[in-house]
Amino acid sequence: MLLAVLGVFLPVLPSVPFVLLAAACFARGSQRFHGWLLEHHITGPIVRDWYRHRSLPPGIKGWAFFLMTVSFGSSIYFVPALWLKLLLAVLGATLALLLWRIPVRAR
Numbered sequence: 001m002l003l004a005v006l007g008v009f010l011p012v013l014p015s016v017p018f019v020l021l022a023a024a025c026f027a028r029g030s031q032r033f034h035g036w037l038l039e040h041h042i043t044g045p046i047v048r049d050w051y052r053h054r055s056l057p058p059g060i061k062g063w064a065f066f067l068m069t070v071s072f073g074s075s076i077y078f079v080p081a082l083w084l085k086l087l088l089a090v091l092g093a094t095l096a097l098l099l100w101r102i103p104v105r106a107r
Helices: 002-009 016-029 031-039 043-053 060-078 082-101
Strands: none
Touching: 002 016, 016 031, 016 043, 031 043, 060 082
């Protein structure tokens, strides 16, 4: 959950995958924390929606690609070291590929 909270403030770090990972870990390790996560006003709808559909709502994938492009593009532009630019490009491409594979549910 700490990484999910950091992802709210850091442009390259995504929040939702860490919330879903925390939910999966809490489901196996702590019913109390899992229940808290499901009932929380911010994380609850995200986790319940993923459990129910295992897909993204329409329009979210395009928005996510746009935000990733802006975030990674600006980071690559401002980072001075070439090796770090390449690392960010590979990380962005990997995340884009993973996002591409997540299904979008019908309207």
